[in-house]
Amino acid sequence: MAKLSSLFSRSTGSRELRKQPLFTGMSWLVLFMLYAPITVLIVFSFNDNRSVVRWTEFSLRWYSAALENDDIRDAALISIQVAFTATFFATIIATMAALATTRSGQYWGKSASIALINQPLMIPEIVTAIATLSFFSILRHITGVTGIGWLILAHTVFCVPFAYMPIRARLTDMSVTYEAAAADLYASPLQTFRYVTLPLLMPGVVAGAMLAFVVSLDDVIITLLVAGPGETTLPIYILGQIRRGVTPEVNAVSTILIGVTVIMVTLTFFLQRKRK
Amino acid sequence: MPGASRISRDANTTLLMAKKERSRQTRRARFLLLLPVLLVIGIFGLFPLSIALVYSFLEPGTYGGVEWVFSTDAYVQFLFERDIFDDTLTFNSAYLQIFGRSFGLAFITMIGTLILGFPVAYFIAARPPEQRNFWLFAITLPFWTNLLIRTYSMLLIVRDEGIVNLLLINMGIINEPLEMLYTDGAVLAGLVYSYLPFMILPIYASLEKFDFSLLEAGHDLYASRVQVFRHIIIPITRPGIVAGCVLVLIPALGAFITPELLGGGKKLMIGNLIALQFGAGRNWPFGSAAALILMALVLISLLISLRVGAAKEGSHG
């Protein structure tokens, strides 16, 4: 009886039941609250006044200043570069780790592994920063290798738990039947992963990657202490400005970043659409 | 028939060997999968931890750093204060108060992000599949701007001469500006704002594959909306909720830039306290000790959350 009615109501009733109007209302409220500061940020990037707190008149001067300002442009580029690379590696590592620690029942070292994976989360950033500073300094001295790789490594480490959590949550819910079916059809483990597990896991991976990216982009303390010459990221640049007065150039850069992201994603979206 | 039993015995052994081989393969595969994370975090994550542990048992060096002299002063200092005159120890609640305040704030932040974040995760998961990525993007886009700038923008909205007050006064609703900034409420709002995606994304990830026809099944069985929610939706999303809570609670405990900007800086959070020790306070051992104490407390909460998650996993096919 239930099955029959669900067959009929799949197109109409299910949509209704999904709605939960309270949730929808709250979601729109949250969206509004999320975008309010962003809107303010964008609006004030067009402020003629030097101050970020009072409005005088419309002007594009901060955009020209930002585009001319090598420091802020470099900082933005470095931030993006570090965030992308760290997210890339962290997501891969986290996915592998999630596969190994979820849905596999108890085995020796499982809890310890999970604790290890989450360890960067557990320790306050300032302590990680100081200790990483000491450690990297020794390593830099021994190996003679310098460069932005160290900073990316430090970012990767703390990005892993952030990528790991959503992937694990997703994996926990996934039924193993699909993979078992694939195995029955003589698919190798690699094929099973590529054609069955990964697509199913993708929303978790995407969620994890996005989290990792956001976390890396915003990191201040660890970057402050670990970055070497020429590796100033955008948060560090802004932090340095706080004591001496933040200028709307930063607003302009942020707006540009948002704009670029929106364009890139829209393009990707249309490209995907076309392929379908 | 003797032949048959021998065949079945051989078959059994072969099966056993196959199983053993399978489990060995599985173990090796698992080890290989874990290897990168073990290496990366083991070396570059645990090592800082052990340095902090070592530092916490040393004496502070002049002008920062440490002297390589063993001492438990840092831990003693957490609870007790040494009287200058007669060297006795009196109980000092200052640090406990700071810890307590941070824990309280972080916990309320977690609840706040859960209350606000769950509906959003559900909303996105309930969208038709083509739209979901768009909504995900819409939710995370604000966070691609820098945290400091976002916080400054929040200031513009809630301060005395900010947008909200301007509107309210112009509309004649109030006469004097509401003092919203530099209050605990402002700090809470700022923290919830910062950590919202950390709650939304894991919940979404565990909700995305949710078969919404189960809702109808519940409905057909005459369950109310609330019951459906409690007995179907919540259990499915429990791993996501747990993950989200961990991802919000722990960083919120160590947060100090946002509380400082929005709270006015008159009160210390754990993060401020520890940062101070590595800065003007020049007491690295105490900073390390406080961090380790924090970590111990966090580890306990994490283990508890693992139990909750494991219970769910165990019941899964």
Added chain:
Amino acid sequence: MKQKLLHTIAISALALSAVAAHAEGKLNIYNWGNYTNPEMVKKFEEQHGIEVTLDGYDSNETMLAKVKEGNTGYDIVVPGDYMIAIMIKEGLLAEINASEMENFKNVNPDWVDVYWDPGRKYSVPYQWGTTSFTVDSDVYGGDVNTLALIFDTPEELKGRINMLNDMNDVINAGLRYLDYPRCNSDPEQMKELLALLVKAKDDWRTMDYSVIEKLTSKDVDLSQSWNGAAMRARADRPTLTYAYPKEGFTGWMDNVAVLSDAPNMDNAKLFVNFMMDPENAAMTSNFARYANGVIGSEEFMDAEMLEAPEIVMPAGAPVPDFVQPCDQDVVDLYNQVWTRLKQ
């Protein structure tokens, strides 16, 4: 998704190669954020054919923590006076004998034999200023030149005060008000100080470094402040008056120095010499809005810099108090007071 990933990796690789461009002759400067005139840097680059990178720190302590570990890759740092003294003691600065450099004759003799670097063997002046407070004379009409405004607040200023979020600045101000010595290790006096601070804190609204924002947005009407920041704030709020309290106020100087493990030692020395040229010192002052210690720079400085009451101290003002770094037991005591104040 995969395409996008590859696409972005490609972009990152390009960006990486662009940023890590090779050049002969480099110099890595590590200064306070937003404190170095980019035009001045360009001038140095062109004059000497050296490529300069500039990175920022937010406090002396952050810089010290990094530099102590060594191998930072930086050549030039710009520490405050007390930090120079500390770094010399720790052997972190190179003895460049600035007093023997070509442009040294331009340095104001008052700034040569200073407590943190007598004879200027390690460093040269960059910017100097005072730390006091500034107050809106529209809100409070009385005499501003006293710390009583902070510690015994008049009615109209209650709840409208911002203090710097700096342990030393706040404690030193309190000690001056009570007429107790700085670097104070007397427990009785410090207890009295703590009581004073806790009581005064009720009348303070915030404790934050972003002074200019707080004043121009009218969150507060009085703020502890560096003199240059006060001048900048006055540009947006003309009724602000910088105070020179009779009880005393802090003087400080930031100095250009070379790290002992600097990879580009010669270029660094060139830069130090460059900074002692009056025109370049003026460029810094015009940017950062503080006084420099180089004679002859006045003719290149903005008129406002030469007249502003924040920069040019009035006749009757007390001599600025340059506070030396304190011993560990004093710092521990300060630490306790600060934590108690903010618990």
